[in-house]
Amino acid sequence: MSRVAYVNGQYQPHGQAVIHVEDRGFQFADGVYEVWSIFDGRMADFDGHMTRLHRSLNELRIDIPMTRESLTRVLKETIRRNRVSNGIVYLQVTRGTARRDHPFPAEGTPPSVVVTARSISAFKSEATAKNGVAVVTVPDIRWGRCDIKTVGLLPNVLAKQAARERGAYEAWMVDEMGLVTEGSSTNAWIVDEHGKLRTRDAQANILKGITRTALMALIAEEGVELDERPFSVDEARRAKEAFFTAAGAFVMPAVSIDGVKIGNGKPGPITTRLRTLYLDQARRDAI
16 A cells, blocks of 8 residues: 655645655754654644644744644544554654745745654554563763754664664664663653662653653552653663553553663563553554
């Protein structure tokens, strides 16, 4: 089946979908994005992603391209046209097309909007989570506003490639104090050696992940103690369990870090339980 993309008001064959060469997303990475997981053709954590999209646009002073209702219709129609039952839908909004110049273009320049959707094997994801994955660490070289979900992802790309070249699934970024900030495309968590669930607080210049936020609500409902506090690489290596969260990975167990086995080297009971809780809720509340 041919894939379909939405670009600036038109649904086009994926292979023919293009933006202008002077679109500011291409020229300056001047744009933001969001990704929704799709379960049975419906989007998970919809409100959280939509709220963060508006925040990112406001922080960068990019005009909101259309009403929430219109954008929702576009997202759903892109999912429908691509016949995605389980997978992701990706939205990118840039400051639009204008003559290449660093200052913002003239007021009224319309933002560019791109939406794509693709299927992901639910079976493959579950098989990966059952065994757990490897994580490696890399220096965090990103800019100072990691709380905004921009398309400026070159440091993340380099980190993810480093993970691949070292035979790992994900890279955890480490700041100048030796503390884990977050993954190249995920939020990092551990169950520390004392059995306490920990993740870095969202005020510490990390992306406030929507899956992270949804999981925290479930953790509170379960009565599990959560400590929003940074942890070092050494603490991660000594942890009983480790995992990361993201729209595409959900709650993914990490069973080694830099080649050092975490716990017994298998997905732990807390991680496994939290993954089940999150997936159950995400499927139930998807729209």
